[in-house]
Amino acid sequence: xxxxxxxxxxxxxxxxxxxxxxxxxxxxxxxxxxxxxxxxxxxxxxxxxxxxxxxxxxxxxxxxxxxxxxxxxxxxxxxxxxxxxxxxxxxxxxxxxxxxxxxxxxxxxxxxxxxxxxxxxxxxxxxxxxxxxxxxxxxxxxxxxxxxxxxxxxxxxxxxxxxxxxxxxxxxxxxxxxxxxxxxxxxxxxxxxxxxxxxxxxxxxxxxxx
Amino acid sequence: xxxxxxxxxxxxxxxxxxxxxxxxxxxxxxxxxxxxxxxxxxxxxxxxxxxxxxxxxxxxxxxxxxxxxxxxxxxxxxxxxxxxxxxxxxxxxxxxxxxxxxxxxxxxxxxxxxxxxxxxxxxxxxxxxxxxxxxxxxxxxxxxxxxxxxxxxxxxxxxxxxxxxxxxxxxxxxxxxxxxxxxxxxxxxxxxxxxxxxxxxxxxxxxxxx
Numbered sequence: 001x002x003x004x005x006x007x008x009x010x011x012x013x014x015x016x017x018x019x020x021x022x023x024x025x026x027x028x029x030x031x032x033x034x035x036x037x038x039x040x041x042x043x044x045x046x047x048x049x050x051x052x053x054x055x056x057x058x059x060x061x062x063x064x065x066x067x068x069x070x071x072x073x074x075x076x077x078x079x080x081x082x083x084x085x086x087x088x089x090x091x092x093x094x095x096x097x098x099x100x101x102x103x104x105x106x107x108x109x110x111x112x113x114x115x116x117x118x119x120x121x122x123x124x125x126x127x128x129x130x131x132x133x134x135x136x137x138x139x140x141x142x143x144x145x146x147x148x149x150x151x152x153x154x155x156x157x158x159x160x161x162x163x164x165x166x167x168x169x170x171x172x173x174x175x176x177x178x179x180x181x182x183x184x185x186x187x188x189x190x191x192x193x194x195x196x197x198x199x200x201x202x203x204x205x206x207x208x209x210x
Numbered sequence: 211x212x213x214x215x216x217x218x219x220x221x222x223x224x225x226x227x228x229x230x231x232x233x234x235x236x237x238x239x240x241x242x243x244x245x246x247x248x249x250x251x252x253x254x255x256x257x258x259x260x261x262x263x264x265x266x267x268x269x270x271x272x273x274x275x276x277x278x279x280x281x282x283x284x285x286x287x288x289x290x291x292x293x294x295x296x297x298x299x300x301x302x303x304x305x306x307x308x309x310x311x312x313x314x315x316x317x318x319x320x321x322x323x324x325x326x327x328x329x330x331x332x333x334x335x336x337x338x339x340x341x342x343x344x345x346x347x348x349x350x351x352x353x354x355x356x357x358x359x360x361x362x363x364x365x366x367x368x369x370x371x372x373x374x375x376x377x378x379x380x381x382x383x384x385x386x387x388x389x390x391x392x393x394x395x396x397x398x399x400x401x402x403x404x405x406x407x408x409x410x411x412x413x414x415x416x417x418x419x420x
Contacts, residue, residue, distance in 0.1 A: 196402050
């Protein structure tokens with residue numbers, strides 16, 4: 001079983017890269033599908049699940065809180081939903097089907113089954129341009145506001161990752177490959193990254209650790 | 211003309227990766243050859259040139275020094291040799307021959323001719339292991355001492371890069387690809403990275419910027 005995880009800076013095109021790689025390889029693809037599965041399990045709306053998971057409420061947890069983790073998790077819906085998310089990702093990992101998972105710290109959650117982990121980045125210029133091109137809302141923001149938005153989303157991702165896994169988001173030696181999408185057409189980049197990942201699996205699948 | 215530059219963490223196997231990629235592609239390879247060229251031009255020994263270039267004397271330059279750059283460069287052999295090194299790398303860039311250049315901030319010096327820039331990293335465990343395997347001296351160092359040595363060499367590379375180019379060493383969005391060698395046999399990794407770089411050049415050579 002082969003899994004590729006895609007972590008990414010906001011606006012880098014990482015999601016599109018993951019989707020296109022799944023197309024190239026003919027593998028399953030998980031992104032919003034994970035939100036849907038959580039919503040179904042918890043009887044919450046997808047919108048609520050997504051909002052809570054993307055919110056940054058860690059800072060409001062009082063560090064001197066005197067109760068156990070289990071007790072205080074009742075007060076923080078994000079912790080409960082992150083636990084649900086972990087379960088869904090673990091189920092994907094047990095499904096035995098080759099797949100690509102975008103975001104959600106799947107690289108850390110599935111570390112035991114050795115996924116190939118990609119981090120996707122781009123220059124700030126390329127990221128603001130991509131945001132403008134894909135979201136009507138972002139067109140109204142000034143360059144400075146857009147940059148602030150991008151940095152704030154990245155900061156949340158970094159905080160969630162650190163809390164979930166204790167590891168630093170984007171740190172180069174915790175991914176197999178860090179791909180800069182700047183200057184690439186993602187459609188042309190996808191087969192190049194897929195070919196690289198396939199070479200990794202050629203060497204590392206089937207217990208042949210070389 | 212195609213140039214691949216390889217920047218790397220100490221102990222990551224970046225030099226071997228560059229050499230093997232040059233073999234795979236059948237391109238010229240520059241590494242110590244640059245030291246030899248500087249030594250010849252300056253009538254200094256290769257050993258001296260290398261020692262000075264690898265030394266970290268920036269900190270000793272008084273920031274309040276009251277003279278021009280040209281005047282005070284007489285007091286710092288590293289600055290003169292870095293200027294010579296830049297000239298040698300620019301000559302390589304003008305030669306018109308496809309090549310791979312390891313280290314020496316060639317990515318920044320040759321930025322105008324759009325090289326494909328790789329950064330090579332590995333986990334600290336993999337790096338200490340590689341150092342031990344290749345250098346008899348390093349076998350005598352404790353893990354802690356070896357880690358300190360690795361970090362100190364990286365710090366010098368980072369400082370030199372910042373002074374030469376004003377850009378941060380290892381920052382992901384200033385390279386096209388950041389490759390983690392951990393878990394790879396470099397001999398098998400080289401063709402995978404070479405294939406990726408060739409796809410980049412397919413899209414970006416001959417003025418077809420797509």
